Amino acid sequence: MNAAAITRQSKSNLALAFVSLGRERRRDITIFYAFCRVVDDIADSAELSVIEKRVRLANWRHMLRAGAPDEPLLAGDVRQLMHKYSLPPDMLEEIIAGVEMDLSIARYPTFKELRVYCYRVASAVGLVSIEIFGYRNARCREYAINLGLALQMTNIIRDVWKDFQAGRIYLPQEDLARFHYSEADLTKRQYNEHFIQLMQFEAARACEFFGRAATELPLEDRRAMAPAEIMRSIYRALLRRIELDNFRVFEKEYRLSKLEKAGRIATQLFKSFLNLSPRTSV
DSSP states (O other): OOHHHHHHHHTOHHHHHGGGSOHHHHHHHHHHHHHHHHHHHHHHOSSSOHHHHHHHHHHHHHHHHSOOTTOOHHHHHHHHHHHHTTOOHHHHHHHHHHHHHTTTOOBOSSHHHHHHHHIIIIIHHHHHHHHHHOOSOTTHHHHHHHHHHHHHHHHHHHTHHHHHHTTOBOSOHHHHHHTTOOHHHHHTTOOSHHHHHHHHHHHHHHHHHHHHHHHHSOGGGTTTTHHHHHHHHHHHHHHHHHHHTTOOTTTOOOOOOHHHHHHHHHHHHHHHHHTOOGGGOO
16 A cells, blocks of 8 residues: 555544645655554554564664565655655654554553653654754744644543553553542543543643644744644644533544534635734634
8 A cells, every 4th residue: 555545544634734735745744644654553453463563663663774575665665755854764763662652551650751652653753744844943843842742642632531442541640640530430431520620631731732832833934834733723623622521531532523624724724824823823
């Protein structure tokens, strides 16, 4: 399967954001996104054993640096991409290290430890993406890091129950203790004031990262970062919807409709065209 097909099949918000790019950059970011999708799917596969997953991820580490017999077409495309944008293998290996954490870590004692995971699976993706989008001001890197943390925390809030069913709790154990909400409560899908306060705390943390990202986005790079701003707008709206509904994540799957997403894409494209500040977004 080629990169475009992998991206189409994923039905991701990220794929929608590519609409703002020119043909060449859209092709390049599609290749990179396909790589992210493939390594994530390896880690999440229900058919593969943990050993098989580790072997396949190790193979991808090798293929980032050198060709391999019978390698997928995507591997060569990724290496060409790395050469084109001067991306060191370490930048993409960070993403592999992130998905690999899911093979051995099911609980995070502190947010400091969770932040490492969020950085690897989201901020590292952003740092590669901005190289493909093109930027002039080095502050864009801080923008990418903070936006990645915001997006991943939003995912964690939205997917609390789904992740628990898969055997994982991303909410830091120190936060559960702080709000007197136990793993046993989570097992029973206990929806009470303790849970709402816990989720409000995590949402405030995500909002702080969204805010930092908006602050760090340099004026001269706002147009280039239109795809990332589309993601910021969609995910911030998603988080707001969950907040306003009091975090009913046990009984609902939160998402924006295609029409809502289209509206936000159009708004962000218009703002990037006019070079408006992201602080004017909701």
